[in-house]
Every structure is written in structure tokens, then in C-alpha cells.
Amino acid sequence: MPTLKTLIPAAVLALGAGAAPAVATPTWATTWGTAAQWATPGTSYYGPNRSEEGFANQTLRQIVRLSTGGTAVRVKLSNVYGKTPLTIDAAAAAKSLKGAATGAASPLTFGGRPGVVIPPGREQLSDPVRLRVRNLDTLAITLRFTQPTGPATFHHFAQTSSYLAKGDHLTDPSPAAFTSAGNSWYYLTGVQVSGGTRDAGVALFGDSLTDGVGSTIGADNRYPDQLAERLAARPRPLGVVNVGIGGNRLLTDSPEYGQNGLARFQRDVLERPGVRTVIIMDGVNDLAEWNKPHQATGSQIIAGHLRLIHAARARGLKVIGATIMPMKGSDLAYSPAAEAVRDQVNQWIRGGGAYDHVADFDAVVRQPADTDSLRPEYDSGDGIHLNDAGYDAIAQAVDLDAL
Structure with missing residues (x-):
């Protein structure tokens, strides 16, 4: 059995006279997360969910409460249980207000692009976005789907509401279009912060x-x-x-x-x-x-x-x-x-x-x-x-x- 020993690499950077200082790499910490589940039908005890149905020509707004704050945010999305590539046309993060209402949205990018295709069995981090958040702030993560997603990697018992609108309402701060609500998270498995x-x-x-x-x-x-x-x-x-x-x-x-x-x-x-x-x-x-x-x-x-x-x-x-x-x-x-x-x-x-x-x-x-x-x-x-x-x-x- 391998030894229960922590191996901590020791890296020392020596700067010679006149050498340019090293550029600090942001240190990321998880401020919110949930565990992914494979798609499963609703039952009388388990309750309804959309994991088998998935999404098409819809905007999904999901609300999470962060634990710690920072000056930049990035989001993890998951297709770990998907059977086909997942296409997310666009994503955004904003401070959550009441229900589906938000403050000004910050678009999320993936390798500099507004959308991303996540292969089956994989997860994807967004690029960092400058967004100052405090301890216990509530964040709204909005995803835009055009083509049918197929069955969704999700988390059933969110114990909070997620909101769904028809069409494109990615950066819409108004809750008016988000006429459907449910008690699960879809594709969203983590939020990380730096600068905290x-x-x-x-x-x-x-x-x-x-x-x-x-x-x-x-x-x-x-x-x-x-x-x-x-x-x-x-x-x-x-x-x-x-x-x-x-x-x-x-x-x-x-x-x-x-x-x-x-x-x-x-x-x-x-x-x-x-x-x-x-x-x-x-x-x-x-x-x-x-x-x-x-x-x-x-x-x-x-x-x-x-x-x-x-x-x-x-x-x-x-x-x-x-x-x-x-x-x-x-x-x-x-x-x-x-x-x-x-x-x-x-x-x-x-x-x-x-x-x-x-x-x-x-x-x-x-x-x-x-x-x-x-x-x-x-x-x-x-x-x-x-x-x-x-x-x-x-x-x-x-x-x-x-x-």
C-alpha cells in the first residue's frame, strides 16, 4: 500500500541581478461547487427534473451562493455524463438580485470565444472574468442553448430555484422572460475565485x-x-x-x-x-x-x-x-x-x-x-x-x- 505521505514540491525561483521579476500567476480557490449526476427521470419522491429532456432554444439562469469573495471569477461546466458533445452558445455571470433578476452581466468566454463545445465525459473552465464578489454573495450563471443538448449532466437537489426562458435572454436583467422554474442545477459544477x-x-x-x-x-x-x-x-x-x-x-x-x-x-x-x-x-x-x-x-x-x-x-x-x-x-x-x-x-x-x-x-x-x-x-x-x-x-x- 502506498505510504500516506504528502509530497510537496519545493520550487525556488532565483532572480539574478537585473533579471525581470516573475509575473505572479493567480491562485484559484473553489468558492462554490456541486457534484454531477447522470440524467435520470423524475419520480414521485425524487421530484421532476429536465435532465433527460435537456434544453433547446432556451436560456437557463442558475443561482448559487458563494462562500468566499475575490476579484475575479471563473466557472466550471460539465458534460461528464453526456453521450454527445454539449454546445453552449454563450454564458454570463452577474450578481443575483431577487428570483431571476440580476445586476449587469459579465459575458464569459472560453479560450477567448463566447461559446464552447464540451466533448462527452469532459468538463470545461471558463476564462477568468473581472468581477468583484464578497463572502456569501449570490451569483447568477446564465447559459444560452440554441441546438438541442440531449440528456444533461445535472445535480438534482439544488434546494434553490433555477429559471428558464424561451429564446435568448443571456444578459437580460429582468426576470420577466424566465417563466419556468425548477429545483436542480444543470451542467454547472463549480465557481472559482482569485484575489480573495x-x-x-x-x-x-x-x-x-x-x-x-x-x-x-x-x-x-x-x-x-x-x-x-x-x-x-x-x-x-x-x-x-x-x-x-x-x-x-x-x-x-x-x-x-x-x-x-x-x-x-x-x-x-x-x-x-x-x-x-x-x-x-x-x-x-x-x-x-x-x-x-x-x-x-x-x-x-x-x-x-x-x-x-x-x-x-x-x-x-x-x-x-x-x-x-x-x-x-x-x-x-x-x-x-x-x-x-x-x-x-x-x-x-x-x-x-x-x-x-x-x-x-x-x-x-x-x-x-x-x-x-x-x-x-x-x-x-x-x-x-x-x-x-x-x-x-x-x-x-x-x-x-x-x-
């Missing part, structure tokens, strides 16, 4: 409890959002990247909930610029009663965690493990056998010594008299997902100095 106060950040990796399912739509009350608010109040805040996927499993793929965590960890965490720490909260969907015939044992889930820890440390990241929270109130997730696995995994996270630090979210949200169940004041109503107060409680439990 801190070029470092933390990635939060996991499933629906990281994704924020159960929180108020449009309120930015997921636990990563509330952690970002705590960090933004510091003199040198850290960027926060939410790479949870609702329903996602650590060990096995899901037709509805995407590629397994082990397979997507490289792209969603390790390749994000500026990420120095990762909080891993994963495994509840692997052990849950609904996961038959893929229901995992405690040893299998622990082995999966160890693989993530090894991969993160090999890149020099600090790794924090979060305990799996109660699920007794969920008829689909809970069973005595599943609870025994949860207890086994949590005991290992707390006492196994594999993680650099432990965030004991289970201890924060469980009932004192019934430790297999959520506190009622933190339960969104389904016995497993938190409400806004619950997500705030676990965000407050993160030791900021450990990040």
Missing part, C-alpha cells in the same frame, strides 16, 4: 444530509451553507464546497442517485482547487433497509471510508470523519440490522483513530432517551433528514480550528 483573502477551503462529502434535503428551499440553510457563514465571519475565511448527493451510496452506483462515492471522490474533492480539508459523512444509504440487495456490512463501509482517507491523505488533505446520524423514524431506512451496522461504523469513526478529527453529528442530534432517533426539534418530518435547525446544529458542532 484565503486561497483554501473545505469540501463536504456525502449524501442527502450533506446535500441539504429537508432544508428550506431557497434559504441557504444546508449545513455547508451554515458552516460557510461561520467561516465568513473570520478574518481569513475558508471556501466551502458542498459535494453531497441526495440518495448517493458510498460503495455502489444508483440509477437515480448517481455514481458511487468511491468513484466520484477524485473529481468531486481531490481535483477542486484550494481544497485542503474534507469532511466525510457517508454510509447511511449503504446500510439502510431500502438498499437491498446492496445493503452493506459495517466492515464494508469502514473499508470504503479507509479508501477515501488514503486518497485524501495522498493529496495532502486533512480528513475529518462525521458520524452517521439517527434514522429510527424512517420506515424505509431503519431496521434493527441496519442500526447495528450504524453503531459499528460510528464506534469505529469515533475510536478507530483513522481520521484526523471527528465531528460527532450523531451525538448532537439524537434523543438522549432514545439514541436511535432524531430530536423532534431537528427532524424535517421523515425521521432521517434534518430541518434548518438541525443543519445549523451540526454546522455549529464543527470545530473551526480543526479545518
Whole structure:
């Protein structure tokens, strides 16, 4: 097994007498991000989305809240699950106001061109654009499609609204044309900034409890959002990247909930610029009663965690493990056998010594008299997902100095 050692290249630039000074290269940090999923039909639980239908002769405006500010912005777009080339005719970034309304738009370019064709299986960064943004600013990223896109790489549980208009409304600040709204992001997987106060950040990796399912739509009350608010109040805040996927499993793929965590960890965490720490909260969907015939044992889930820890440390990241929270109130997730696995995994996270630090979210949200169940004041109503107060409680439990 490779050693868990961080290899940091030491590069020294010596300037001789009279030599021209080196031109500083901007350092980029991820200020917002989400995890990509393959196209999947809507269901009664999963809700509607446009991922299979895609877009044609439409303008899509997507709203994201940044964690840290800077003086320049660039955007990452993804066709990683596309089967055909994705043509984006034009793109723009603007400060978001209310709903689909924006301030003045800054056109985005790709290699100096206004549009881009992204091959299947690939991602594309925009060129940098000068745009001063502050901590916790809300940004609108608008994409223009002319030709049919085909099925879309997307993220289902955005927990905020995206807006769609017919025709070309790329730089239109008015919301009037954006007559359709949905609760997913399409093609957009990252926003990076340079020129900020801190070029470092933390990635939060996991499933629906990281994704924020159960929180108020449009309120930015997921636990990563509330952690970002705590960090933004510091003199040198850290960027926060939410790479949870609702329903996602650590060990096995899901037709509805995407590629397994082990397979997507490289792209969603390790390749994000500026990420120095990762909080891993994963495994509840692997052990849950609904996961038959893929229901995992405690040893299998622990082995999966160890693989993530090894991969993160090999890149020099600090790794924090979060305990799996109660699920007794969920008829689909809970069973005595599943609870025994949860207890086994949590005991290992707390006492196994594999993680650099432990965030004991289970201890924060469980009932004192019934430790297999959520506190009622933190339960969104389904016995497993938190409400806004619950997500705030676990965000407050993160030791900021450990990040």
C-alpha cells in the first residue's frame, strides 16, 4: 500500500541581478461547487427534473451562493455524463438580485470565444472574468442553448430555484422572460475565485444530509451553507464546497442517485482547487433497509471510508470523519440490522483513530432517551433528514480550528 505521505514540491525561483521579476500567476480557490449526476427521470419522491429532456432554444439562469469573495471569477461546466458533445452558445455571470433578476452581466468566454463545445465525459473552465464578489454573495450563471443538448449532466437537489426562458435572454436583467422554474442545477459544477483573502477551503462529502434535503428551499440553510457563514465571519475565511448527493451510496452506483462515492471522490474533492480539508459523512444509504440487495456490512463501509482517507491523505488533505446520524423514524431506512451496522461504523469513526478529527453529528442530534432517533426539534418530518435547525446544529458542532 502506498505510504500516506504528502509530497510537496519545493520550487525556488532565483532572480539574478537585473533579471525581470516573475509575473505572479493567480491562485484559484473553489468558492462554490456541486457534484454531477447522470440524467435520470423524475419520480414521485425524487421530484421532476429536465435532465433527460435537456434544453433547446432556451436560456437557463442558475443561482448559487458563494462562500468566499475575490476579484475575479471563473466557472466550471460539465458534460461528464453526456453521450454527445454539449454546445453552449454563450454564458454570463452577474450578481443575483431577487428570483431571476440580476445586476449587469459579465459575458464569459472560453479560450477567448463566447461559446464552447464540451466533448462527452469532459468538463470545461471558463476564462477568468473581472468581477468583484464578497463572502456569501449570490451569483447568477446564465447559459444560452440554441441546438438541442440531449440528456444533461445535472445535480438534482439544488434546494434553490433555477429559471428558464424561451429564446435568448443571456444578459437580460429582468426576470420577466424566465417563466419556468425548477429545483436542480444543470451542467454547472463549480465557481472559482482569485484575489480573495484565503486561497483554501473545505469540501463536504456525502449524501442527502450533506446535500441539504429537508432544508428550506431557497434559504441557504444546508449545513455547508451554515458552516460557510461561520467561516465568513473570520478574518481569513475558508471556501466551502458542498459535494453531497441526495440518495448517493458510498460503495455502489444508483440509477437515480448517481455514481458511487468511491468513484466520484477524485473529481468531486481531490481535483477542486484550494481544497485542503474534507469532511466525510457517508454510509447511511449503504446500510439502510431500502438498499437491498446492496445493503452493506459495517466492515464494508469502514473499508470504503479507509479508501477515501488514503486518497485524501495522498493529496495532502486533512480528513475529518462525521458520524452517521439517527434514522429510527424512517420506515424505509431503519431496521434493527441496519442500526447495528450504524453503531459499528460510528464506534469505529469515533475510536478507530483513522481520521484526523471527528465531528460527532450523531451525538448532537439524537434523543438522549432514545439514541436511535432524531430530536423532534431537528427532524424535517421523515425521521432521517434534518430541518434548518438541525443543519445549523451540526454546522455549529464543527470545530473551526480543526479545518
